[in-house]
Amino acid sequence: MDRHERQTARSGATPPGPMxxxxxxxxxxxxALVIVELTAATANIHFSLGGPLFTLNGFGYVGLAVAYxxxxxxxxxxxxxxxxxxxxxxxxxxxxxxxxxxxxxxxFALGWVAKGIELAIVGLLIAEMLMVYGSPREVWHAIxxxxxxxxxxxxxxxx
Numbered sequence: 001m002d003r004h005e006r007q008t009a010r011s012g013a014t015p016p017g018p019m020x021x022x023x024x025x026x027x028x029x030x031x032a033l034v035i036v037e038l039t040a041a042t043a044n045i046h047f048s049l050g051g052p053l054f055t056l057n058g059f060g061y062v063g064l065a066v067a068y069x070x071x072x073x074x075x076x077x078x079x080x081x082x083x084x085x086x087x088x089x090x091x092x093x094x095x096x097x098x099x100x101x102x103x104x105x106x107x108f109a110l111g112w113v114a115k116g117i118e119l120a121i122v123g124l125l126i127a128e129m130l131m132v133y134g135s136p137r138e139v140w141h142a143i144x145x146x147x148x149x150x151x152x153x154x155x156x157x158x159x
Contacts, residue, residue, distance in 0.1 A: 024131075031128050032072035038121050039065040039090065045114045057097060064090040072128070084129075084142045091125045094118045 043061035046054045068090050071083035098118050101111060133139045 028128070028131060029073065031124060031131070032069065035072075035090075035121060035124050035128065036065050036069050038117050038124070039068070042094075042114050042117045042121070045110060045117075049110075060093060064093055082146065083132075084139065084146075087125055087129055088143070091122050094121050094125075098122075 039061050043058040043065065046058035046061065064086060067086035071079060071086045098115055101115060105111075129139050130136070133142055
């Protein structure tokens with residue numbers, strides 16, 4: 001009997017879910033690496049296009065990929081506490097990039113490939129956040145519990 005089975009037998013609790021065992025950790029690591037790789041791919045596409053706007057967009061993706069990788073893969077308590085920041089930042093940045101492309105253009109095949117990759121990034125980030133936090137409500141709690149002014153306003157207090 002392993003540690004989880006002994007604890008379950010003693011406490012009468014339900015057995016651990018798939019994300020609580022070693023295989024769940026592997027799934028999260030692989031998912032994080034896929035997100036980083038897709039982010040690197042879209043950064044590479046933006047770098048290859050040249051021009052200051054595309055180059056800056058590429059650097060933004062590189063910076064967010066590094067921040068996301070640290071937040072997702074480094075097992076330190078302080079890092080875990082604020083790991084939602086690069087996740088939400090990368091998702092927001094990617095959505096803003098998609099929106100800017102749809103508004104500004106120019107529309108060409110490689111641009112649509114990049115948008116497909118970016119949609120995959122957003123979808124995988126949502127799936128990963130649900131795996132880590134459990135539900136959209138828990139994602140919100142992870143964010144709002146780290147922001148004292150938000151928590152204060154949510155509880156009905158005034159500043």
